[in-house]
Amino acid sequence: MGTLSKSAVFSSPVIGKELAYRLRRLKIGARILPRLIIRNHLSSQQCGSGSGGRYAFTLIELLVVVAITAILAGLLLPVLAGAKESARKVGCLNNIRQIGIASSVYSLDSKGNFPSFRNWLFTRPGDLTSGRLYPYLKSKQVYLCPTDKLELGSKRPPTSPTPTFGNSGRRRDYSYGMNCEICHATDIAAFLEPSRTLLFMEGNLGTNDYTGMVGPVMVSQALALRHSNRGHLVMGDLSVLTMDKKHYNNVQRTKRFWFPTDDTRGPGGVPFPN
Numbered sequence: 001m002g003t004l005s006k007s008a009v010f011s012s013p014v015i016g017k018e019l020a021y022r023l024r025r026l027k028i029g030a031r032i033l034p035r036l037i038i039r040n041h042l043s044s045q046q047c048g049s050g051s052g053g054r055y056a057f058t059l060i061e062l063l064v065v066v067a068i069t070a071i072l073a074g075l076l077l078p079v080l081a082g083a084k085e086s087a088r089k090v091g092c093l094n095n096i097r098q099i100g101i102a103s104s105v106y107s108l109d110s111k112g113n114f115p116s117f118r119n120w121l122f123t124r125p126g127d128l129t130s131g132r133l134y135p136y137l138k139s140k141q142v143y144l145c146p147t148d149k150l151e152l153g154s155k156r157p158p159t160s161p162t163p164t165f166g167n168s169g170r171r172r173d174y175s176y177g178m179n180c181e182i183c184h185a186t187d188i189a190a191f192l193e194p195s196r197t198l199l200f201m202e203g204n205l206g207t208n209d210y211t212g213m214v215g216p217v218m219v220s221q222a223l224a225l226r227h228s229n230r231g232h233l234v235m236g237d238l239s240v241l242t243m244d245k246k247h248y249n250n251v252q253r254t255k256r257f258w259f260p261t262d263d264t265r266g267p268g269g270v271p272f273p274n
Helices: 006-010 015-052 057-106 147-154 180-184 245-251
Strands: 178-179 198-202 228-235 240-244
Touching: 006 240, 015 180, 015 228, 057 147, 057 178, 057 240, 240 245
Parallel strands: none
Antiparallel strands: 178 198, 198 228, 228 240
16 A cells, blocks of 8 residues: 555645644744733733842743643644544555455456455465465555554454454454355356445454455444444445445445345345345
């Protein structure tokens, strides 16, 4: 995954507008601070002239400086935190886009067929370099959302509930799951509506998941909402979507979201409206 430039991080209209507002407040504070100190200084001199002209840097002046510094820091820190999360969101979006593209290139080398949900991630458990897509991605970092990485490395609870399915006693190092129903038609030419059928998404995978797959009858069918209560998906036509919980819940109930054709055979026999 390429290095993100500052312009990419701050190009968001919301972040840019908020940052501009905070910077204006900083400039106002910078103009007010010297005036307050000078005013306090003159006031102290006048008070001190009646007691032998003694003067020292007063506690009030120090408290004014500390208070204004704290206010300015409070204005700026939320913007910086938002900018960092914005960068992580862009990184995740790039990751899942690269995984989708790698699957497409793989299909060109494999007579039009996508990799299987059983081997796209790894053929040796726990070894990402053994997966079918690794020769096209050539980086373990692409498999892991930056926000998910932050949560896995901390003691904070994950953004999405953690299912117990797939517990193998090891900590996962990937964030994305492949639609297991692709097995009904691994050839992209057989997809009836590629733009409506899921390829990969940010999966609500357990901390110790070892499957790297999502599906309509699996515990890990939910979308992980790591970015302002939204998650990323890549569809059969390689379009990358961002969905909130309501949008995802609506589309994941449809047959075409999971199944590339009208063949819906599989475990559970889940009925779909369309």
